[in-house]
Amino acid sequence: MEQKIKEILAEELSVDINEIKLESSLKDDLNADSIDMMQVVDVLEQEFGVEVDTSELAKILTVADIVNYIESHK
Amino acid sequence: MYGKIIGSGFYVPDNEVPNEFFENILETNDEWISSRTGIKTRYFSKGENTSDLGTNAAIMALEDSGIKAEDLDMIVFATMTPDMFMPSTACLVQKKIGAINAFAFDISAACSGFMYALSVAKEFLENGKVKNVLVIGGEVMSKSLDFSDRGTAVLFGDGAGAVILQASDEPGIINSYLGSRDDVKGSLVLKALPVNNPFIQQENDTNKMTMDGREVFKFSKQVIVDTIDKVLEGTGYSYDDIKMIIPHQANTRLIDYAINKNDKLKNKFYINVDKFGNTSAGSIAIALSEVRQKKLVEAGDLIILVGFGGGFTWGSLLIKI
Ligand SMILES: CC(C)(COP(=O)(O)OP(=O)(O)OC[C@H]1O[C@@H](n2cnc3c(N)ncnc32)[C@H](O)[C@@H]1OP(=O)(O)O)[C@@H](O)C(=O)NCCC(=O)NCCS
Numbered sequence: 001m002e003q004k005i006k007e008i009l010a011e012e013l014s015v016d017i018n019e020i021k022l023e024s025s026l027k028d029d030l031n032a033d034s035i036d037m038m039q040v041v042d043v044l045e046q047e048f049g050v051e052v053d054t055s056e057l058a059k060i061l062t063v064a065d066i067v068n069y070i071e072s073h074k
Numbered sequence: 075m076y077g078k079i080i081g082s083g084f085y086v087p088d089n090e091v092p093n094e095f096f097e098n099i100l101e102t103n104d105e106w107i108s109s110r111t112g113i114k115t116r117y118f119s120k121g122e123n124t125s126d127l128g129t130n131a132a133i134m135a136l137e138d139s140g141i142k143a144e145d146l147d148m149i150v151f152a153t154m155t156p157d158m159f160m161p162s163t164a165c166l167v168q169k170k171i172g173a174i175n176a177f178a179f180d181i182s183a184a185c186s187g188f189m190y191a192l193s194v195a196k197e198f199l200e201n202g203k204v205k206n207v208l209v210i211g212g213e214v215m216s217k218s219l220d221f222s223d224r225g226t227a228v229l230f231g232d233g234a235g236a237v238i239l240q241a242s243d244e245p246g247i248i249n250s251y252l253g254s255r256d257d258v259k260g261s262l263v264l265k266a267l268p269v270n271n272p273f274i275q276q277e278n279d280t281n282k283m284t285m286d287g288r289e290v291f292k293f294s295k296q297v298i299v300d301t302i303d304k305v306l307e308g309t310g311y312s313y314d315d316i317k318m319i320i321p322h323q324a325n326t327r328l329i330d331y332a333i334n335k336n337d338k339l340k341n342k343f344y345i346n347v348d349k350f351g352n353t354s355a356g357s358i359a360i361a362l363s364e365v366r367q368k369k370l371v372e373a374g375d376l377i378i379l380v381g382f383g384g385g386f387t388w389g390s391l392l393i394k395i
Pocket of ligand 1 (some may be wrong): 021034035058101102103106107110111185225226228285286287288290291324325328341382383384
């Protein structure tokens with residue numbers, strides 16, 4: 001799952017997949033602004049069949065946060 | 075019988091307000107606004123109301139069409155920021171331009187308003203009930219904005235656009251599609267008066283617009299491409315036949331996001347949100363008028379108009395210029 005999430009981030013944020021680490025900050029390291037994040041969430045929802053509440057988005061700051069969120073909501 | 079566009083016009087107040095204006099009154103900046111929305115500037119009224127903007131757009135459209143105000147049979151005004159509850163904005167315009175032979179009414183469908191108004195006009199024209207129709211979309215959004223809310227204040231602008239439709243044997247408006255559904259969470263709200271009478275007293279709370287940007291973003295993303303597909307359905311036309319798509323001008327990032335993975339649509343979108351902000355029911359009307367004025371489309375071209383917004387509502391039209 002971690003690999004799939006990294007692939008999605010690389011594709012949606014146009015970054016090199018090798019630069020995406022678990023501890024990468026979405027905003028500072030991967031240059032994702034809040035609108036990019038809505039787009040990412042959209043793809044994650046489709047891919048993993050989870051529903052991410054828009055108000056929860058603010059708590060997702062790193063790649064690891066995404067992995068944890070999806071694991072605990074599956 | 076078809077409704078064919080024979081004239082168009084638009085008007086914005088003479089008061090351009092760049093993003094920098096908001097830096098003095100809110101915690102925001104030009105960089106944030108332009109990178110998140112594509113908006114650089116908008117126009118705010120210094121007193122002109124919605125009927126004034128609509129009247130100016132209508133006069134320009136009449137001149138462009140060559141017909142006179144007395145030739146109009148019907149006036150439809152799409153707005154959610156009317157001058158008054160009564161008379162309707164359309165009746166105010168009727169008086170100002172002297173369209174003594176027309177019947178006139180308003181339509182309320184928020185940012186999709188111009189789509190709804192054109193669709194209604196289309197039906198009247200196809201039925202042979204009327205010959206010349208003035209359709210206006212216009213708003214003074216600034217009177218409904220909460221200038222302490224950076225999430226909405228920076229997004230909207232004032233303006234109006236108008237078209238004249240005439241009954242014709244040649245196409246015109248080929249198809250229209252409308253839809254709506256419950257905005258369950260109240261993501262886009264502009265309240266009117268609460269009930270106050272001898273039997274109940276209630277506080278007259280805010281009459282400013284409120285919005286949950288993310289929910290609206292999500293909704294819009296879901297409907298844009300679908301609404302374009304729906305208006306093509308059963309017409310025999312496909313994306314390849316379409317010269318231009320004029321979307322409701324809400325946010326460039328939103329449009330990019332909605333069409334992201336669709337290369338066939340990508341380069342067809344006309345965008346002017348950078349200059350006008352989101353003028354709600356005015357936006358597609360203004361853009362259509364601009365496109366005709368600049369001769370970016372010519373006779374015979376097929377275009378699609380697509381709107382979406384509060385309600386939720388959405389709608390689209392397939393038009394032969
Ligand atoms: C309005 C919109 C641009 C906001 O983008 P967003 O990514 O949802 O922004 P959020 O409200 O989640 O805020 C993200 C951050 O930017 C901040 N922010 C919001 N508006 C801001 C502004 N004008 N200037 C600076 N910062 C702003 C927020 O406070 C938040 O900061 P934080 O991350 O430190 O908490 C976006 O939601 C949108 O365009 N939605 C559709 C709106 C629309 O088109 N409506 C009309 C349809 S008809």
